[in-house]
Amino acid sequence: MRVTLTIALSGLLATAPAAYAASIDVNVEVPKLNVAEYHRPYVAVWIENAEQKAAANLSVWYQQTSNNEGHGTKWLPDLRQWWRKSGRNLQVPVDGVTGPTRPAGTHALSFGDSQPQLRDLPAGQYALVVEAVREVGGRELLKIPFTWPARTAQNGRAQGSTELGAVTLAIKP
Numbered sequence: 001m002r003v004t005l006t007i008a009l010s011g012l013l014a015t016a017p018a019a020y021a022a023s024i025d026v027n028v029e030v031p032k033l034n035v036a037e038y039h040r041p042y043v044a045v046w047i048e049n050a051e052q053k054a055a056a057n058l059s060v061w062y063q064q065t066s067n068n069e070g071h072g073t074k075w076l077p078d079l080r081q082w083w084r085k086s087g088r089n090l091q092v093p094v095d096g097v098t099g100p101t102r103p104a105g106t107h108a109l110s111f112g113d114s115q116p117q118l119r120d121l122p123a124g125q126y127a128l129v130v131e132a133v134r135e136v137g138g139r140e141l142l143k144i145p146f147t148w149p150a151r152t153a154q155n156g157r158a159q160g161s162t163e164l165g166a167v168t169l170a171i172k173p
Contacts, residue, residue: 022113023172026058028130029165032104033137040101041134041163042075044082045109047094047117048143050125054086056117058128059109060098072101078133081141106165113149121148128156132163144169 006026020104020139030041055140073092092098096116111117119157127143144156148171156169 007163008163019034020112022118024058024111024118024128025170025172026109026111026128026130027106027166027168028109028169029106029160030102030104030132031160031163031165034138039134039135039137041132041137042072042079042101042129043132043164044079044087045128045130046082046086047121048085048129049103052085052127054082055126056121057086057090057094057097058111058117060087060094061101063093064093064098064100075135078139079082079131080133080139081129082131119150123149128167128169130158130164130167132160134163138162140164146171 008024026045028043028045030043043061046054047056047058049055062076065072076087076092079087113119125145126148129141129143131139131141133139140160142158142160142164144158144167146154146156146169150171150173152173154169154171158167159165160167
């Protein structure tokens with residue numbers, strides 16, 4: 001009886017952390033623009049600490065195929081804030097972070113606290129930062145503050161005006 005109870009309790013405890021895993025869900029809207037020459041935007045999504053230094057790269061979308069202008073990494077410095085804070089120190093592509101540009105629409109990103117981006121994030125005040133830049137277009141940067149780790153659910157929203165639409169943040173403890 002004692003062995004059975006020990007095994008049952010250890011099985012329950014082994015599954016408990018997964019049931020209580022914290023997560024960050026981000027929705028980024030790329031608006032449909034009615035312009036003569038449209039190019040999909042380059043977008044960087046990252047977390048900044050209270051000192052406005054990059055704490056984690058969540059996602060970077062850029063042109064990943066070669067064309068007559070060369071590979072898309074040539075234009076990554078146009079994401080000025082991200083480039084200065086983190087991008088120039090990365091060797092792209094980064095598995096699980098970089099990906100191709102996205103079409104107009106709302107794009108969902110989800111990160112659990114066991115993923116590399118959040119696993120070593122110390123407790124503190126942070127901001128989710130989303131930057132977008134488009135060839136023959138403009139540049140836009142949005143920030144949503146949050147606290148990590150989350151003790152209660154947190155929600156945030158920022159509304160872009162040109163290159164970004166609505167950006168939402170939902171954190172579940």
